[in-house]
Amino acid sequence: MSYKIVMDSCGELPESYKKDGHFERVPLTLDIDGHLIVDDETFDQADFLKRVAASPNCPKSSCPSPHRYMEAYTCDADHVYAVTLSAELSGSYNSAELGKKLYEEEYGEKKIHIFNSRSASIGETLIALKIEACEKAGMSFEDVIAAVDAYIADQHTYFVLESLEALRKNGRLSNLKAFVANALNIKPVMGATPQGTICQKDQARGMNRALKRMADYVAEEIKNPAEKIVAISHCNCPERAQFVKEEIAKRISVKDFLILDTAGVSSLYASDGGIIVVA
Structure with missing residues (x-):
């Protein structure tokens, strides 16, 4: 049974996972005084921090579009999971849910589940790794969701x-x-x-x-x-x-x-x- 884990780019991935086909990061976009930066593998932290330090304004972020999430769901995997920034802090979760609806309208039913991390950054990473562990253990789609929901509820x-x-x-x-x-x-x-x-x-x-x-x-x-x-x-x-x-x-x-x-x-x-x- 194949699976895919889609994570918005607030979550970091260890280097060894970046080339793993089971994982995909969907980038948010950063805006510093009109200069747009895509938060993907091209992100240059040193340049970003330099620009932030030089700007009198606070940078802003915008979440991925529902269509971008739909693209990430379009794959051969039987089970697709998305992990997003806390829905209380970002529109990324809602965008991921809308992306699922777009996918289903276009291609029909598929086992896609979106997890609201209720966290950010490395919290999303741990959730993605938990999903991977559950899938590798041979758990069913429904059991993975239940186990990961319990994990999120227990996370600090x-x-x-x-x-x-x-x-x-x-x-x-x-x-x-x-x-x-x-x-x-x-x-x-x-x-x-x-x-x-x-x-x-x-x-x-x-x-x-x-x-x-x-x-x-x-x-x-x-x-x-x-x-x-x-x-x-x-x-x-x-x-x-x-x-x-x-x-x-x-x-x-x-x-x-x-x-x-x-x-x-x-x-x-x-x-x-x-x-x-x-x-």
């Missing part, structure tokens, strides 16, 4: 950023009180709610203290850590990602760690120096 997302400006200016922090503490070097420890919205969990003075607090939350809230892969994505700060890995490892023993650099959309919202942890 955390992040600490140098700046919340990109999130604030793009309306992703609308439910939070304005955070004005730059002069005190206060860094909020952020997380995702079960619904996939952003919440503030804590705060600390200085980046290292905030990262340690985030590691505390990971250790406290992750159930059955020995069975879990802890994934860390970072925007241009591999040493910081390594620090977070070591802090988590001091607190709990986990199955494995996965560390990846942020792709385009995640780089936009994490901003230079941001760290995202999902388990």
Whole structure:
């Protein structure tokens, strides 16, 4: 039984998976002062961060079209799964659902399921890897969906950023009180709610203290850590990602760690120096 996993480009893929025909990333588009950047394998993070630093405006992102999703679903695979950014943060999920309707109108019924990650970035990656594991175990389409839904419900997302400006200016922090503490070097420890919205969990003075607090939350809230892969994505700060890995490892023993650099959309919202942890 063949399968395909379609993921929007907010999710990062390990290098070994980029040439795997079971996976396809559908790109979002980034806009910096009218300069459009497609978030695909051509994305140049260094150039992007340079443009962001030079611009007085906040970059914006636009989700893939339903037609682009339909193209991704058009394949020989018997089972097709899509994994998108949290539906609370992006139109990507709705676009993926519309793409399924377009496909069915054009070609008829097919086993296509769209997962709302209720997360972002490396959270999508872990969900895609969970789908792969279920398929390789020979599970039925319906059983894969049930297992992955349970996995998403149990997943935790955390992040600490140098700046919340990109999130604030793009309306992703609308439910939070304005955070004005730059002069005190206060860094909020952020997380995702079960619904996939952003919440503030804590705060600390200085980046290292905030990262340690985030590691505390990971250790406290992750159930059955020995069975879990802890994934860390970072925007241009591999040493910081390594620090977070070591802090988590001091607190709990986990199955494995996965560390990846942020792709385009995640780089936009994490901003230079941001760290995202999902388990």
